[in-house]
Amino acid sequence: MVRGAKDDVSGVRPRLVASPASTEEVAEVLRVAKERHLAVVACGAGTALGWGAPPERADLLLDTRRIAGVVEHAAGDLVVTVRAGTPVGELQAAVAEAGQQLALDAPYPEATVGGTLAVSTSGPRRLLYGTARDLLIGVTFVRADGVVAKAGGKVVKNVAGYDFGKLLIGSFGTLGVITEAVFRLHPLPAARRVVSATFPQASTAGRAALAVLGSQVVPTAVELAGPADEVRVTVLVEGVEAGVSGRTDAVVRLLGRGATIHDELPAGFTALPFTPGGTGIKVTASLTGVGPVLAAAHSLGAQHGVDVDVRGSAAGVLHAGTGPAADPAAVARLVDRLRAAAALFGGSVTVLTAPADVRDVVDLWGPVPGLDLMRRLKAELDPDRRLSPGRFVGGI
């Protein structure tokens, strides 16, 4: 059942592909895989199949896209239960009919719910709503040994048992295969305004963003993007019409001369600055570190002759992308130096995706506090190391 190069997991081609249609079928597949000692890589739409380190082994690709559809949308409770293979865009469209949203930006709308959770992508709205960890209230998944387990439930407030969902989010499929998720939803805002302004330096842009965060505006998003000499700050204000106009004026005052007001989001607002075949990096910092780290990314790029596209949230998460042609050694040096800059602000740099020649010379994850505990956790859940082995931090 081998399909083609698009099923490669970072260059590793699985021998088999399974497409189960339910949690029970996933369990069955994983039980068989256990018996046959097969290494399994779970995958949704494949938008992030090239993320993380290449798996040491990938015998079976477990395609979750048939496990699809909204199970229950309890609109009155602002809760939705959805199967993991459902594309996030489809889920958003379904809940929007009731005037609601899953307040999580998906950089790739075709990405599935399960895949989005597994790599924990986020976007501009994380400033107000947080990320998947703040929205997932229940999860069903299948362990490496084929046992079905769930954690959480379908009420927003629940402290019964361990919050296992947190561990699955961003685990790159190394702890289990997510088959169903329950999210808390938010009402779609009635009104929206976008204010943007450009600054000649990242540092001044960073300060302007901080001023908005420290104000009473309560923005949904504050994004920074653009080249070193023209950094654009974009502020998204949402709410009821009566409130939004006044708050928009306040943002204009904070951003200063040249700020412009728009009704629509700029194109590519939620997209990542990654190019196919290039290197994609995630950089985090404290709020006050965002401006300096953005500046550092620009200057390091110039210094090492690498063209870097950086953008991200004033909440402390930036993404940077370089083209496929960038010199691997230069990219590796840039990552090292950027890591040092981010560390000054309590942050980290992880290389989410990179071409093979870059992967070979770069430390994808950087220092990982608590790695020993993570290894112990992996050993408990997947003692035979059959779920995406080697794909995650520390070779987990």
Add this chain to the structure above:
Amino acid sequence: MTDPTDRTDPTETTGTAETDPPVDAPRGTLGDHGPIAVSTAPGIPAFDAHRPPSAELASDCVHCGFCLPTCPTYVLWGEEMDSPRGRIYLMQAGLDGEPMTDAMVGHFDACLGCMACVTACPSGVQYDRLIEATRAQVERRHRRPLRDRLLREAIFALFPHPRRLRALRGPLAAYRRSGLQRAVQRSRVLDRVSPTLAAMEALAPPVRPAPPLPARVAARGERRAVVGMLTGCVQREFFPRVNAATARVLAMEGCDVVIPRRQGCCGALSVHNGREAEAQAFARRTIDVFDAAGVEHVVVNAAGCGSSMKEYADLLADDPAYADLARRFAASVRDVSEILAELGPVAARHPLPVTVAYHDACHLGHAQGVRAQPRDLLRGVPGLELREVADADICCGSAGIYNLLHPVAAGELGDRKARAVLDTGAELLVTANPGCLMQVAASVSRMGGRIGLAHTVEVLDASLRGRTPAQLTRELALATPEPTGGASAGDTPTGTR
């Protein structure tokens, strides 16, 4: 099996620790809703049958912990057994048959009796009654170390007796030669006492015989009430001006003020320290004196005295001859700010432009619930700006004679309070208890700060008499001394700049 010689016993229990250490206590079953059994207690039960702390009152505590942040000793040490909840637990343990160990007594003794926990408790636990009953049992049934006994005896030989106190009003050297030293005899004890007394001495007004108050001060203008006035022990000897101001203000607000000459101590210190019989004797005498004076209300300007006089009904409940009398008497007691609020202002207030930090004395705020009245009186003075002190519900550490018995803890609490008071930037600290004034003053001066100190009625008195802030501070009973020189500071009050 273990080798008995190898067995280290880390416990300090007074019971037979070798055979029955707590670690060997039978375990409770961690099952359904059933309570957990604990091992039977070694030794003689803590309490006897004569007015032990009420098991019923103790069981009102639901262990919610809301009292912890208001308890001064918990704030200082963060330990459960030095919190109201922990002390109630110890009382319950005592009622269950646990012996009265030194450790247990230490935690009861460490309670300042500030009653902040009573205010904070949502379940309405009457901790005040519980601790009073416990203290009486401790006094009767527990033999303290010699040092503690001597210190306590010395204090009770001194404070409830105005004439003996007067002997202390001389210079420091004079009181070192006084009866206290003879009573205490051991220099270590004196060392423990002297810092506080030295501070007190330093803060006392210049050694001038206090002009005796007349037996009766007639109301100015229309007479609206006939009140008796308690002159107190410490108040009378160390703060005679507060008493004078009280009498003047009451008279100016239309009260005939009767000041019985024969009055003595109200018994507050005794009752708050478990000296039940002594307290009852003081109470009977106080009731007799004011009963004979024929007054409608008994007005008190010292928070600790007022609070215990309002509780005479409890104190004398078992005395058939006095029970009814005590109930009527208790109902007639008013703090001076209460009676002034009840009567309403008639005398003209003159402007007194001064910033004031008001400190709630625990026995006024927590024990009597009198918080709004003194503030309203102060706000009624034109030009006066009232500022609140942070963490107002935490005791300053004075707490009757607590600062003598527990000088270190009291000092820390005093410093905390002084810092909060100085943070207000006010020129004048106003409160309704002589102990608080001395306590905060000692800390303020230790910290090198400066602030004027006054009783509420002194401020009111100044306003009614049209004094300026400068005149007020000159007349004040107290001001913090120069940080360098202690004893002479009282001569030059330095409150306002």
Add this chain to the structure above:
Amino acid sequence: MSTDTGTRVEHVAARLRTELGDDAVITDRARLRTYECDGLAHYKVTPAVVVLPRTTGQVADVVRACVEHGVPFVARGSGTGLSGGALPHAQGVLLVLSQMRDVIAVDPDDQRAVVQPGVINLQVSRSAAPMGYYYAPDPSSQQICSMGGNVAENSGGAHCLKYGFTTNHVTGLELVVPDGSVVRLGGRAPDPPGYDLMGAFVGSEGTLGVTTEITVRLTRAPEAVRTLLAAFPSTDEAGGAVSAVIGAGVVPAAIEMMDALAIEAAEAAVHCHYPEGAGAVLVVELDGPAAEVEAQFVEVERHCRDNRAFEIRIAADEAERALFWKGRKSAFAAVGRISPDYIVQDGVIPRTALPEVLRRIAELSRGSGVRVANVFHAGDGNLHPLVLFDDGVPGEAEHAVQVSAAILDLCIEHGGSITGEHGVGMDKAKHLPRMYTDDDLDTMQMLRCAFDPAHLSNPGKVFPTPRLCGEIPGRHKGPHPLQTAGLAEVF
């Protein structure tokens, strides 16, 4: 054998006296007894030793000593928990963190505060208030509950409807893991690399180790806060108003409901002067940008009137707002004024099931003659039924336990949870299998095994039966080795 465990804990106590000093180690019987219980006082166990560390290093010393001697340890903050989560172990060490109470940093620009675990929740907000910030999670016990306890329990509060729970506000933790090592997870920046161990630790009820430093997000104090108190003929109408408000897309900072009996208790305790004759009151609070709040407030008011609110009061100032809240926040302890004893439940239901579940609770109460007062976070369906009884009357306690269990059944039947914020602890461990399958629980315990293979960190809590770490599920027979070692028990 008990002598062995007794000797082991004595060794630990002796060693800790040397390492931490005599003042930090309590073995005196009377003092130990004051630590017998937390806020759920009907569970009592006297700990063998109480230790009061002052530094992370000392906490690590304690944990190492315990691990080396195989002695269980239980961490405790202010002892206000309502599930017996800090119930001591009779042969174990109680690690009391109330002396680690420094606010290490308050940084408004980074919107973060760093605190020690013994710091009181409200103290964080007080420290940040001068800069215009506060710490959003506000358990009703916020004036005394500790931040370490909040992390262990993933504490909620009235305002968590809009702002989320402790887990949404913790961005960094320093832990002493049950092998005695110190690990720092997260910090000021979001999204640390690797598994979200911090997310799993928050709410793990002390079973994965001891937190020694906490970094939390600070929230900008809102420009405007509007609070209203609405009185309804019954909980049906009040529930209808809640649904209407949420359905209209308004996310209030808080919506709290009290029924007639709870109102009576609060009135007796704090004289909050709620409208007379109310079968239910709602306290609704909106906060945020002023214009936004004004617009939504009108809407909330309208929904209340549409649902037959017969009196609506709007807090004119901070004092009146405080009075509205005082009645609500003191309600638990206030019930002590109308009943000698009570059981507090913490079940959660989907919000839309509120009217139905409240009717069923009323039927249960009528049928059994057991009075039930209802106080709850209506916005997120977190019920706090207070089941009243008098332990002095034979049989009443048993009836109350039955009614209380029946209410939990109702919650589970409606797809809810047995605990929304109080935690499982000792009290609800036996109920956990009603929400989760054996496989679910077994999976959760794999996390436990990764952190604490010897089950020394708060053993006996959360999970009704411990997992033998490294075992193949379902294969072992006979007594569990941890049972034989005296470290675990079967329920």
